[in-house]
Amino acid sequence: xxxxxxxxxAFMRPVSIHTGAxxxxxxxxxxNFNFNHYKRFIQTLERGRFDAFFMADHLALLNMxxxxxxxxxxxxxxxxxxxxxxxxxxxEHIGLIATASTTYNEPYHIARKFASLDHIxxxxxxxxxxxxxxxxxxxxxxQDEHMVHGERxxxxxxxxxxxxxxxxGWADDALIRDVESGIFFDPERVRPLNHTGPEFKVRGPLNxxxxxxxxxxxxxxxxxxxxxxxxAETAEAVFAGVGTLADGQRLYADIKGRMPALGRDPDHLxxxxxxxxxxxETLAEARAKRDHxxxxxxxxxxxxxxxxxxGTDASAFxxxxxxxxxxxxxxxxxxxxxxxxxxxxxxxxVRQLAQRLGGYGGLAMVGTPSMIADEMxxxxxxxxxxxxxxxxPWLPGGLDEFVDQVVPELQRRxxxxxxxxxxxxxxxxxxxxxxxxxxxxx
Amino acid sequence: xxxxxxxxxAFMRPVSIHTGAxxxxxxxxxxNFNFNHYKRFIQTLERGRFDAFFMADHLALLNMxxxxxxxxxxxxxxxxxxxxxxxxxxxEHIGLIATASTTYNEPYHIARKFASLDHIxxxxxxxxxxxxxxxxxxxxxxQDEHMVHGERxxxxxxxxxxxxxxxxGWADDALIRDVESGIFFDPERVRPLNHTGPEFKVRGPLNxxxxxxxxxxxxxxxxxxxxxxxxAETAEAVFAGVGTLADGQRLYADIKGRMPALGRDPDHLxxxxxxxxxxxETLAEARAKRDHxxxxxxxxxxxxxxxxxxGTDASAFxxxxxxxxxxxxxxxxxxxxxxxxxxxxxxxxVRQLAQRLGGYGGLAMVGTPSMIADEMxxxxxxxxxxxxxxxxPWLPGGLDEFVDQVVPELQRRxxxxxxxxxxxxxxxxxxxxxxxxxxxxx
Numbered sequence: 032x033x034x035x036x037x038x039x040x041a042f043m044r045p046v047s048i049h050t051g052a053x054x055x056x057x058x059x060x061x062x063n064f065n066f067n068h069y070k071r072f073i074q075t076l077e078r079g080r081f082d083a084f085f086m087a088d089h090l091a092l093l094n095m096x097x098x099x100x101x102x103x104x105x106x107x108x109x110x111x112x113x114x115x116x117x118x119x120x121x122x123e124h125i126g127l128i129a130t131a132s133t134t135y136n137e138p139y140h141i142a143r144k145f146a147s148l149d150h151i152x153x154x155x156x157x158x159x160x161x162x163x164x165x166x167x168x169x170x171x172x173x174q175d176e177h178m179v180h181g182e183r184x185x186x187x188x189x190x191x192x193x194x195x196x197x198x199x200g201w202a203d204d205a206l207i208r209d210v211e212s213g214i215f216f217d218p219e220r221v222r223p224l225n226h227t228g229p230e231f232k233v234r235g236p237l238n239x240x241x242x243x244x245x246x247x248x249x250x251x252x253x254x255x256x257x258x259x260x261x262x263a264e265t266a267e268a269v270f271a272g273v274g275t276l277a278d279g280q281r282l283y284a285d286i287k288g289r290m291p292a293l294g295r296d297p298d299h300l301x302x303x304x305x306x307x308x309x310x311x312e313t314l315a316e317a318r319a320k321r322d323h324x325x326x327x328x329x330x331x332x333x334x335x336x337x338x339x340x341x342g343t344d345a346s347a348f349x350x351x352x353x354x355x356x357x358x359x360x361x362x363x364x365x366x367x368x369x370x371x372x373x374x375x376x377x378x379x380x381v382r383q384l385a386q387r388l389g390g391y392g393g394l395a396m397v398g399t400p401s402m403i404a405d406e407m408x409x410x411x412x413x414x415x416x417x418x419x420x421x422x423x424p425w426l427p428g429g430l431d432e433f434v435d436q437v438v439p440e441l442q443r444r445x446x447x448x449x450x451x452x453x454x455x456x457x458x459x460x461x462x463x464x465x466x467x468x469x470x471x472x473x
Numbered sequence: 474x475x476x477x478x479x480x481x482x483a484f485m486r487p488v489s490i491h492t493g494a495x496x497x498x499x500x501x502x503x504x505n506f507n508f509n510h511y512k513r514f515i516q517t518l519e520r521g522r523f524d525a526f527f528m529a530d531h532l533a534l535l536n537m538x539x540x541x542x543x544x545x546x547x548x549x550x551x552x553x554x555x556x557x558x559x560x561x562x563x564x565e566h567i568g569l570i571a572t573a574s575t576t577y578n579e580p581y582h583i584a585r586k587f588a589s590l591d592h593i594x595x596x597x598x599x600x601x602x603x604x605x606x607x608x609x610x611x612x613x614x615x616q617d618e619h620m621v622h623g624e625r626x627x628x629x630x631x632x633x634x635x636x637x638x639x640x641x642g643w644a645d646d647a648l649i650r651d652v653e654s655g656i657f658f659d660p661e662r663v664r665p666l667n668h669t670g671p672e673f674k675v676r677g678p679l680n681x682x683x684x685x686x687x688x689x690x691x692x693x694x695x696x697x698x699x700x701x702x703x704x705a706e707t708a709e710a711v712f713a714g715v716g717t718l719a720d721g722q723r724l725y726a727d728i729k730g731r732m733p734a735l736g737r738d739p740d741h742l743x744x745x746x747x748x749x750x751x752x753x754e755t756l757a758e759a760r761a762k763r764d765h766x767x768x769x770x771x772x773x774x775x776x777x778x779x780x781x782x783x784g785t786d787a788s789a790f791x792x793x794x795x796x797x798x799x800x801x802x803x804x805x806x807x808x809x810x811x812x813x814x815x816x817x818x819x820x821x822x823v824r825q826l827a828q829r830l831g832g833y834g835g836l837a838m839v840g841t842p843s844m845i846a847d848e849m850x851x852x853x854x855x856x857x858x859x860x861x862x863x864x865x866p867w868l869p870g871g872l873d874e875f876v877d878q879v880v881p882e883l884q885r886r887x888x889x890x891x892x893x894x895x896x897x898x899x900x901x902x903x904x905x906x907x908x909x910x911x912x913x914x915x
Binding site for chain 1 (some may be wrong): 482495496502503506508530532533534539543544545546548549550551552554556557558559560562564577578579581582585586590592593595611612613614615616617648650652654656658659660663669673674675676677679680681682770773778849857858901
């Protein structure tokens, strides 16, 4: 079909991003460390024809105050590169995007693990390349101080060069396996990389054949100036954190606008904002679900989030009254204004506002399947996104509702596939297979 | 039953260790990078009640001359820690032992990956801790020179301390997940490690709950003095490379003899020599199979192996005549003598001898199922081993024959389980669950 099509990822952190999710009626509180639950989730997503299962990650436990930490199900999780191969074995079509840091890894390992995952999954691997902004991670890897932002991005670029160079070290036809002559691979079609740069010195070649997709799909999430530039240069999908359609349009135009000058087709990068979706039979029911979910965020955690958003200590406010007037401070003016506007627009008490922000404060689509489809369609047609990384309010319920109610509505409108188009993640996302830079003819 | 029982691992490197295996009639030449083949292998091994699938590893491609390399199916493979989670998802009982180097990894990653694998597999993970003796690996990880042997072992000990400390950082009952109160985990039952040593500085805690087995099973393979001592102190299974029953008895007595003084029960370490097993309906048929397999080793590769074993250049010898007299040299006297004795004992030509060594030159059991069972029983009863890491001559044939013919014979004699005894690898191997050092009461 010629109509623009949505691409949908499932954003798993490690299941729901909402801090109250595990307490919702019917939720699996133990989902983080229960493989059978993950298996159920991903098989449902595959039935819903999702492009990918997108596994977020952290490299430390202690990235929030202990009072919030002890209530949170989002800070501990399986290693994505250990979970996703297991999920590959129980699925056939859905993409598998693992987050892996360029700051705390070696490129030889990362190249090999993603190449292995790509082979094991039949060409369904994606790499969400992050530079790790959590300073607690440094303390788990022998460093006292976190690498500064610019240095992390410089390392990330070189890291990606090394990894893609290692993937290209095998021609696609290098493995001959000629039983008669006894030649397993053609040594002329395998080359060392001999990379020497400021951060890395890697000889190669890799000890895994070139990935089925050539390269696993390269995914990024950076919203900083450096992050957007790296994305325009190298990313094939971007997980964007934008709050409004207008913000989405700006980011979309910004990143895609950089690509032609870099020799890249803007269609070869898919911008997928995170969207927290709550489905109801009526708008009122959907809102009531969200309100109940938010009410499960403990007030101690919630008020800390509100204080950060307002730039002022909110703990002395009366929780059951509207927000009092907030004095101007030097910090986070736009965040404060957005928060005050939200409270006024929805008539929220301090407690409700705090719990909203402590649960999930980003882009949300709350309503009937038809209303959610309207909103997704508006983003797609308005060139604010190429699809979404869907965040489920709780699991399995919120995920099942999306697949059983929203996906059919999107399909009915011709906005979303009824069957997978291709065999690989790259084919389903509509991305070209990268040519091999070391063996251009292959 | 009270009789001593064999423990059996399947040694996969990455499938057969024999360099001619991929050319054997009926073999899968593409097994290295074909997940469906691995799935078939491990499901057959599970049907045969094997304790574990043991995945060897290298961290470089070029660890032999290019003429041998291009003929070899053993030098390239999936990353074990990516393959084994996928195999966990398609099995229920068999253990999953992944090789991972302490020289080229970070302990936080290794602790997390094995903890994740242990949860995903329901307590079936094992870690074959290696220090990586292949100097080519250094060149893939930013180093010009390989770390010297003593330094590697010092690092390995500290690495293991950090990893086990991270596993112990969560009490077994730390995850409360009390939906009513909203407490997900008890912060009093999770502790940072705060390790500072000569090699590593790691704060912790890990962001994964304590493994189901407490610790995944610790496996080692070192045969050096340092390796044997580390094994006696810390290993729970040893992959031993011994050629004869007498050698096996010496190693067995040596390692187990060190344990009581270290406060360890010798039964809590299983010594499992690698055994290359070729099954036939008659001895003659088994030998013919091995001869045919050896004949598939290319002469260029074979003669290089023979030259190394003899300590002299064998390339000028007449391949179709018996071995000529070999002059004494300063190096590898015992290896030379063993090689000469082998040629005389079996009446091998230079070509046959070279191909034997170029294929697989270690401990082999070649014969009928009954003869192989006799030999395994003799090792077990003679306290030369607690079982074996079985190496299959080619796959799937050699593996299927072992499971369908040798396993039933071992079971008939009461030497091997008919059903798995426990739920975890540790339970099947008869190893205790390690107490938690940070939370002794848990």
